[in-house]
Amino acid sequence: MKTKSIWILINVFILFGYAHNAAQAEIKVGIAGPLSGISVNLGEQQEIGAQKAIEHQNDKGGLLGNEIVAISVDDACEPRQAKAVAKQLVSEGVVFVVGHGCSACSLAATPIYEKAGIIMISPASTNPKVTEEGGDNVFRVIGRDDQQGTIAGNYLADHFGNSKIAIIHDGQAYGLGLASFTKRQLNQRGISEFLFDRYTPDQKDYKPLVNKLVQKNIDVLYAGGYLTDIGIILRQAKKELPNLRLFSGDTLVNVEFLFVAGEAGTGTYFTFGPDMRQRPEAQEVAAAIREEDAYEPDGYTLYSYGAVQAWAQAVEQAGSLKPNAVIRALRSGSFDTVIGKIGFDEKGDVTGISTFVWYVFGKEDYSLAK
Template sequence: MLRLLAAAFVFALACQARAEVLVGVAGPMTGKLAWTGTQLKRGAEMAVAQINSAGGVLGQQVRLVVADDYCDPQQAVAAAKKLVADGAVFVIGHYCSGASIPASEVYEEAGVLQISPSSTNPSLTDQGRANVFRVCSRDDAQGLVAGNYLADHWGEKKIAVLHDNTTYGKGLADETKKQLNRRGVTEAIYQSYAPGKDDYSAEIAALQAAEIAVLYLGGYHTETALMVRAARDRAYSVQVISGDDTATEAFGLIAGPAAEGTLFTFVADPRRNAEAAEVVERFRAENFEPDSWTLHSYGAAQVWVQAVAKAGSLELEHVIAALRQNQFDTVLGRIDFDEKGDLTVQAWVWYVWRNGEYVPLE
């Protein structure tokens, strides 16, 4: 009898274990991009809570596992291996392209679905890994928009294109430069800068001496904010333009009043979507503003849970088929994917920092 009870107890534990689905979220939870990592984490947490309150996935509750990759390629691989070892069947992440790309190999080998909320470098999906998707647009489309804008508005001025040598930063700068050059405009300066410094006054002084009128920065918001501050400290009115990582409150906090007038490209702010209104209010009720990529993290989870429901299975091949064959209603609007795992509609729009917040450029 005791053996039967023990066996029944073990069986019950096994059933309980199988009744829980593990989902990972990976990004820079510490370091200079921790603000953004928190946005991704909060988006995933809210999504998982809503999924569970609605009955879970295929009758099973979802548990979120968080992994810190520090926006570093090697640590991203370690984080991916940890999530795989934990038993995650799906990962929301990573934030940085330089983290997502090496991690994607780990997920492919382990049969884990990866949907990045924010990695924009084309290489992520150009690799052809069937398990990789993203709910953001690509940098070749972002660079096209940025290059055209530079050519249209400052084609006769001295333009500098700087990047931080990261997969994201250099990739975006190169795509922008490529389109600028296609338009017949040659930049006066193209070079890299060292990320992670506390002061960029020397770099800004060199640009001022070269009479640069427009500075395009391919990199992350911390360095962009410090360069804007350094320029304003010198009463240097260079127009600073950057990419989507500038869409975060952290940029405004670091740059302070110097943020005013900074231009950048970003996807259409999902906080303004009617589909996101209820979720946005939920965040704000918790005294949390879902700026930057929070709703993209939430949207990635929405896509996954809908795909699983359509597939009727958690098996990767069935979920991938559902992702490729259907449209999904999310806080980001209705989306679908092409054969690479990219959004079929690539959209970038212009924003400007005004009075301590970023607003659409009119």
């Protein structure tokens, strides 16, 4: 009886030890983005891409022999909530975060990750301050708004120099930054906008703003902000200004814009990075997402997938999960991803891929502008 009891205790300790080791074998990765609110489309793309990359990495045996576990959190594109979910991810013990999506959220969360030694790669935050003010742990796989604004300002100057141009923004880090860089480039080309104004996000009625556009008889509108707000503004503005032309930035990269704006959305131009669905190295992954997730991997989806790939390859190159070792690998290495062979410069900005190109909405989808 005594011998039996001893073996029971031994088995208990073995099982406890196995469970403990199994728990240690998990590598926790955070996916932080807007899963609710006006930018939910961005967050959905980000989450699906990152989760699929983690799934595929686990299919190959995980990372350093360990399984990767994804923890998704919703920052709602709100800086205060971004701080809260960043602290949650720290308490969960994540070693890497794919995110945030919105620039203001990345700016709010990066100091928390830096203090905790957590690496962050954003697939969508374009405000220059994200990498310029962030620590060595901060990276992104998308271009910057100073690049995007320069392209937009030049396009408006080249094609609409004699038109009445208005530039609007939502006052947030992304929208204000993009609008300001566009305005700066337009002004440097010797052209002054007729209106530079702020709107309040997440509204249903933008009549006061529309009235300003009508009073100045605006021909061309450049909007810095998020998809839902811009779609509503355009739909309401075109009732009064049927010939109004809209130009905007990367957050419009979703066919949902056409559902929000309705027929008014047709002909809208926006800038975004290269459509990674067209890359040869992305074909297998894109097909898997379509088949297994019933989701079209447009917008930031493959950028998020590529962010996970770059981090995982950096871990493998470093042979360790230690933050300093992985950061050194990220800053010095090159990585084969679905978005191309990429690297990162001294600030953490992506290298190896084009920054922004123009797209235009048709009646059902968007395509590369000619």
